[in-house]
Amino acid sequence: MTSARSQSFVLGLIGVSLFLIAWEVIGTYRLAGLTWPPLSTVLAFLTTPAKLPLFGRAAAASFTSVAIGYLCGACGGLILALASHLIAPVRPGLDRLVAVIHAIPSIALAPLLIVLASADATPPIISGLGVGYIFYVAATSGLATASATHRDLFAVLGASRFSVTLRLDLPSALPAIASAMKLSVPIAFIGAIIGEWFGASRGLGLLIVSAMQNFQIPLLWSAVLITAVASLAMFALFSLTERLVQERMR
Amino acid sequence: MTAVVSISNLLRRYWAVALIVVGWQIWVSAAGLSSIVLPGPLAVATDFAGDPLSYAGPAGLTFLVAIAGLLLGFLLGAGLAILSWSSRILNGLLTPLGLIFTSIPVVTLIPIIARLLGYDVRTVVAIVSLICFFPAFVYVGAGLRALPPGSDDLFRVFGGSQLQRFVRLVLPSAVPNLMLAFRLTAPEAVLAAVVAEFLMGTDGLGYLFRKAAGEFDTERALATSLIATITSVACFGLALAAERRVLRRWT
Amino acid sequence: MSDKPAIRIDRVSKTFRLGDGNELSALVDIDLTIAPGEFVALLGPSGCGKSTILRLVAALEGATAGRVTIEGKAPADLCQSHRLGVAFQDHALLPWLDIEANVALPFHLAGRSVDKAQVKDLISLVGLAGFEKARPKQLSGGMRQRASIARALVLEPEVLLLDEPFGALDAVTRRQMNVELQRIWSRHSITTLLVTHSVDEALFLADRVVVMSGRPGRIILDLPAPFARPRAPSVMRDPAFHDMVDRLTEALEPEGAHA
Ligand SMILES: Nc1ncnc2c1ncn2[C@@H]1O[C@H](COP(=O)(O)OP(=O)(O)O)[C@@H](O)[C@H]1O
Ligand SMILES: [Mg+2]
Numbered sequence: 116m117t118s119a120r121s122q123s124f125v126l127g128l129i130g131v132s133l134f135l136i137a138w139e140v141i142g143t144y145r146l147a148g149l150t151w152p153p154l155s156t157v158l159a160f161l162t163t164p165a166k167l168p169l170f171g172r173a174a175a176a177s178f179t180s181v182a183i184g185y186l187c188g189a190c191g192g193l194i195l196a197l198a199s200h201l202i203a204p205v206r207p208g209l210d211r212l213v214a215v216i217h218a219i220p221s222i223a224l225a226p227l228l229i230v231l232a233s234a235d236a237t238p239p240i241i242s243g244l245g246v247g248y249i250f251y252v253a254a255t256s257g258l259a260t261a262s263a264t265h266r267d268l269f270a271v272l273g274a275s276r277f278s279v280t281l282r283l284d285l286p287s288a289l290p291a292i293a294s295a296m297k298l299s300v301p302i303a304f305i306g307a308i309i310g311e312w313f314g315a316s317r318g319l320g321l322l323i324v325s326a327m328q329n330f331q332i333p334l335l336w337s338a339v340l341i342t343a344v345a346s347l348a349m350f351a352l353f354s355l356t357e358r359l360v361q362e363r364m365r
Numbered sequence: 366m367t368a369v370v371s372i373s374n375l376l377r378r379y380w381a382v383a384l385i386v387v388g389w390q391i392w393v394s395a396a397g398l399s400s401i402v403l404p405g406p407l408a409v410a411t412d413f414a415g416d417p418l419s420y421a422g423p424a425g426l427t428f429l430v431a432i433a434g435l436l437l438g439f440l441l442g443a444g445l446a447i448l449s450w451s452s453r454i455l456n457g458l459l460t461p462l463g464l465i466f467t468s469i470p471v472v473t474l475i476p477i478i479a480r481l482l483g484y485d486v487r488t489v490v491a492i493v494s495l496i497c498f499f500p501a502f503v504y505v506g507a508g509l510r511a512l513p514p515g516s517d518d519l520f521r522v523f524g525g526s527q528l529q530r531f532v533r534l535v536l537p538s539a540v541p542n543l544m545l546a547f548r549l550t551a552p553e554a555v556l557a558a559v560v561a562e563f564l565m566g567t568d569g570l571g572y573l574f575r576k577a578a579g580e581f582d583t584e585r586a587l588a589t590s591l592i593a594t595i596t597s598v599a600c601f602g603l604a605l606a607a608e609r610r611v612l613r614r615w616t
Numbered sequence: 617m618s619d620k621p622a623i624r625i626d627r628v629s630k631t632f633r634l635g636d637g638n639e640l641s642a643l644v645d646i647d648l649t650i651a652p653g654e655f656v657a658l659l660g661p662s663g664c665g666k667s668t669i670l671r672l673v674a675a676l677e678g679a680t681a682g683r684v685t686i687e688g689k690a691p692a693d694l695c696q697s698h699r700l701g702v703a704f705q706d707h708a709l710l711p712w713l714d715i716e717a718n719v720a721l722p723f724h725l726a727g728r729s730v731d732k733a734q735v736k737d738l739i740s741l742v743g744l745a746g747f748e749k750a751r752p753k754q755l756s757g758g759m760r761q762r763a764s765i766a767r768a769l770v771l772e773p774e775v776l777l778l779d780e781p782f783g784a785l786d787a788v789t790r791r792q793m794n795v796e797l798q799r800i801w802s803r804h805s806i807t808t809l810l811v812t813h814s815v816d817e818a819l820f821l822a823d824r825v826v827v828m829s830g831r832p833g834r835i836i837l838d839l840p841a842p843f844a845r846p847r848a849p850s851v852m853r854d855p856a857f858h859d860m861v862d863r864l865t866e867a868l869e870p871e872g873a874h875a
Contacts, residue, residue: 126457223590350468515708
């Protein structure tokens with residue numbers, strides 16, 4: 116059991132290392148042309164002291180958008196889900212609204228938002244809409260997972276609607292909400308980056324498009340790498356939270 | 366009578382959407398915004414109704430590109446999932462990579478792919494298939510391991526060979542997950558295609574949108590996003606119908 | 617029929633290694649011989665290792681000590697030559713196949729062409745005629761169990777293993793299924809090992825009833841069920857049947873309970 120686990124850990128480590136080595140080799144021998152730099156070049160570029168303020172400012176702007184979008188999206192999604200759980204008649208309408216908003220391509224939302232809010236408010240809003248969707252869907256289905264037996268028990272004990280929600284439905288929804296916390300991490304980043312592709316004045320997304328248009332290859336890869344690593348770290352953190360919640364709720 | 370019922374049904378489902386559209390119209394009219402800044406829904410609808418066919422070409426192209434990318438991505442993702450199912454070592458090597466790529470914003474790779482492959486329709490297909498590849502790999506991989514209870518023992522007792530087990534048990538078991546991944550990814554495929562077209566300026570809805578926005582033709586830009594939304598919803602609807610159909614036969 | 621045993625369980629013990637590193641002794645020194653064509657029922661409290669014995673005979677587990685043989689050979693040989701039939705408590709029908717295809721599955725696994733007449737016969741033998749094209753989810757629990765028994769019999773196996781095949785059914789359906797199973801079995805007289813925890817079921821169906829004690833599992837009683845075949849449900853009202861039910865029930869009670 117434990118030996119199987121350590122074996123798969125070692126294999127996974129080898130897999131990731133092979134990926135990084137392949138990245139390096141393809142770049143070094145120009146197997147994919149000039150636009151694929153070796154990993155070492157990207158890392159060297161990334162750690163050049165002169166570039167640090169550039170990346171620092173861009174990352175700070177983007178991560179702020181991600182954080183605001185994530186928090187507002189999570190709260191908004193949860194509040195809407197609670198509303199549709201408690202007030203049954205509004206549920207179908209909210210479901211459709213959320214689905215329609217989700218189906219609008221973010222590039223189409225962006226110009227609307229730029230008019231309605233501002234260019235710099237657009238990244239957190241798109242990010243929040245994506246996150247809110249995940250939380251709404253997960254929480255509405257999570258709030259409905261309590262078993263019929265438990266519901267009957269609460270009914271027999273004369274529990275009010277409020278205490279059923281608080282003591283039964285919400286705890287039963289926790290695992291689904293914890294999954295949503297994890298799954299919405301990359302969505303939050305995508306929203307912020309796409310939002311920045313439409314004329315934000317700073318951020319990693321802006322860096323990525325301008326580097327693409329101006330053939331600044333190491334800059335392009337560096338900005339993407341920062342975004343990916345940040346998303347990965349946050350995802351890992353929330354995976355841990357999800358694991359803890361699931362252990363606790365078993 | 367039935368008309369009343371269906372209208373009340375429609376209202377029950379779409380009151381919130383209707384509220385937003387009506388609110389938008391009232392706000393635009395009341396604030397007297399110029400149509401360059403923000404046209405109301407009526408103006409957008411009028412613009413679309415004036416020349417609906419001019420949207421058909423780009424919409425068709427985006428739809429086809431999205432479908433092509435989706436199928437290619439699924440073929441590769443499912444293929445790799447099967448390969449990694451068949452070899453414990455390969456599975457061990459690939460599982461964490463699959464996890465890593467599902468936890469990062471793959472959309473940010475679009476500019477990298479665009480630079481690597483050049484600005485071209487084929488690049489859009491490649492981008493869409495990259496976006497679809499990871500969900501297909503992860504979901505099909507999980508499906509290949511979710512066998513019906515007791516079925517594995519059954520095949521052993523009846524002396525089925527490894528090949529029979531794979532063809533008659535493992536592959537069919539993965540079908541529900543495959544369809545689930547298909548439904549979840551289909552609308553994303555359209556959105557990815559639109560974003561790629563927008564960034565690279567290759568033909569399709571994304572380019573139409575970019576051109577309209579560049580010429581401050583806001584009505585046209587919004588009508589284009591409406592079409593993109595409808596295309597994405599249509600893709601979702603098709604995938605959902607396919608999933609329901611398959612599941613009816615499969616479970 | 618030769619007098620060579622069909623199934624020989626020779627002083628078998630089974631220990632499971634658990635995830636936390638501990639060991640669980642499920643079976644200790646089990647010795648059981650089943651003659652060709654004999655129907656043996658295995659009774660015991662839940663968790664005493666009945667399924668484990670059946671899984672050892674089906675080559676789904678390996679013994680920790682001792683040896684299981686079927687006709688003198690390893691059970692896996694019988695699986696490889698497709699001469700074993702099995703039905704579990706969970707019907708294990710494949711959801712994407714209809715009833716006909718589920719029953720025909722063993723033919724495919726044996727690499728033989730499907731004997732359509734045989735499939736049809738068995739489906740009607742278990743009372744599912746007309747449901748050939750139905751999917752498992754469209755059938756009731758009892759019907760699914762019958763389909764899985766038809767599947768177990770379709771290759772005319774030499775050994776039939778049944779692990780609480782009626783465990784999930786209500787009492788009335790269960791009795792009906794018992795009557796049907798005995799009718800089917802008397803046509804084929806296959807060497808059969810039935811795991812159950814119903815005393816009535818064991819006595820009604822089997823030639824011999826073997827009782828096991830709780831963990832670790834041991835055999836504590838081995839009684840013949842001397843009722844003439846074919847048995848009608850009325851045999852359950854026979855005083856001799858009642859006596860045996862009492863004896864077996866007493867043996868099943870945990871030690872000290874009948875002091
Ligand atoms: N694969 C396994 N791993 C660990 N313990 C097992 C396993 N299979 C069975 N056991 C244990 O062995 C004992 C006997 O199980 P089983 O044969 O299923 O009992 P029965 O069928 O009589 O109810 C039980 O305590 C069970 O928990
Ligand atoms: Mg059992």
